[in-house]
Amino acid sequence: MIAVPESFVRTTVEREATEEAAAWLHELPSLVEELLSRWQCVLDGEVMHGGVGVIVPVRRAGGAGDAVLKVSFPHPGNVHEPDAFAVWGGRGAVLLYERDDERFAMLLERAGTRTLAQFGAGDEDGIATVAGLLNRRLAVPAPHGLPRLSARAEEWERGLLADAEELPHSLPRRALDAALATVRDLGAIQPETVLHGDLHARNILRADREPWLAVDPKGYAGDPAYDGGTLLKSRALSLIEADDLPKAVHRTLGIFAEAAELDRERVRRWSQFHAVEAAFHGRRHGFRVARGGRQLDGIVRFVEELAELLTE
Ligand SMILES: Nc1ncnc2c1ncn2[C@@H]1O[C@H](COP(=O)(O)OP(=O)(O)O)[C@@H](O)[C@H]1O
Numbered sequence: 001m002i003a004v005p006e007s008f009v010r011t012t013v014e015r016e017a018t019e020e021a022a023a024w025l026h027e028l029p030s031l032v033e034e035l036l037s038r039w040q041c042v043l044d045g046e047v048m049h050g051g052v053g054v055i056v057p058v059r060r061a062g063g064a065g066d067a068v069l070k071v072s073f074p075h076p077g078n079v080h081e082p083d084a085f086a087v088w089g090g091r092g093a094v095l096l097y098e099r100d101d102e103r104f105a106m107l108l109e110r111a112g113t114r115t116l117a118q119f120g121a122g123d124e125d126g127i128a129t130v131a132g133l134l135n136r137r138l139a140v141p142a143p144h145g146l147p148r149l150s151a152r153a154e155e156w157e158r159g160l161l162a163d164a165e166e167l168p169h170s171l172p173r174r175a176l177d178a179a180l181a182t183v184r185d186l187g188a189i190q191p192e193t194v195l196h197g198d199l200h201a202r203n204i205l206r207a208d209r210e211p212w213l214a215v216d217p218k219g220y221a222g223d224p225a226y227d228g229g230t231l232l233k234s235r236a237l238s239l240i241e242a243d244d245l246p247k248a249v250h251r252t253l254g255i256f257a258e259a260a261e262l263d264r265e266r267v268r269r270w271s272q273f274h275a276v277e278a279a280f281h282g283r284r285h286g287f288r289v290a291r292g293g294r295q296l297d298g299i300v301r302f303v304e305e306l307a308e309l310l311t312e
């Protein structure tokens with residue numbers, strides 16, 4: 001039986017805080033056993049985890065090679081992950097070998113253990129280039145059945161208005177108005193392309209079949225420029241070190257947009273929207289790296305600064 005990593009147990013219990021979550025964690029080792037046997041795999045290394053899933057390195061029977069078993073916490077946000085992998089068929093992302101949607105489980109091609117975040121540490125230009133090129137590769141025509149990002153536009157607009165009223169913040173009016181304008185102008189009608197939805201350097205892994213492969217997609221249909229914002233948001237803690245912050249931020253955006261063959265202005269607008277949303281989200285729920293106190297306050301203020309300098 002696998003041992004579920006202690007840190008995964010702790011974060012899942014803290015986040016979910018329900019009896020169902022405790023029961024799911026309790027059952028997880030036997031669920032993994034069952035899937036290994038059904039998909040004819042044997043354990044092949046230490047169990048890893050991300051925010052919502054355990055990743056079990058395995059070897060497939062009959063010399064079919066290395067793979068990983070991913071079992072995610074049953075959450076609506078994880079439903080379309082296998083659909084996205086299936087559409088890509090290995091283009092820019094790991095291959096999907098098996099799926100059990102009821103169990104939120106997948107057998108996936110195994111990529112390298114190093115992420116772009118580790119590999120590219122200190123090289124913001126390199127990270128933006130790789131993420132942009134990958135974004136381009138993943139932007140294939142979207143089939144029916146993937147959730148449309150445009151369907152979230154109304155909820156985003158309502159959320160922004162409610163947050164601005166309920167939460168303390170130091171965003172200038174024009175930053176808030178710009179985010180609302182983005183939702184209205186770019187949110188409601190979007191291209192019919194597949195996008196990752198959570199493209200950042202920890203979800204991009206070093207590999208052999210292609211130099212970099214994406215994991216952990218949300219699998220939306222919509223504007224690929226949206227993921228310029230997920231990338232930029234995830235670089236905030238590195239960009240904070242820059243001597244000239246506006247220059248560093250615009251440079252990262254420009255490099256990403258060029259590599260992704262996207263309109264830079266569209267990438268800037270989505271990034272501005274993400275920054276405003278992230279500032280509110282941080283105030284309400286905290287961040288993974290800081291749940292409260294002065295540290296959280298400092299990060300939220302920095303994200304607000306990002307939002308402001310992305311406003312034109
Ligand atoms: N196919 C894979 N091959 C190798 N390592 C992987 C693979 N998928 C995930 N991992 C490792 O597990 C970590 C978490 O995986 P991820 O799918 O991002 O989980 P989560 O949804 O919990 O964030 C990744 O950052 C990576 O280190």
Ligand SMILES: [Mg+2]
Pocket residue numbers: 050051202203216
């Ligand atoms: Mg992840």
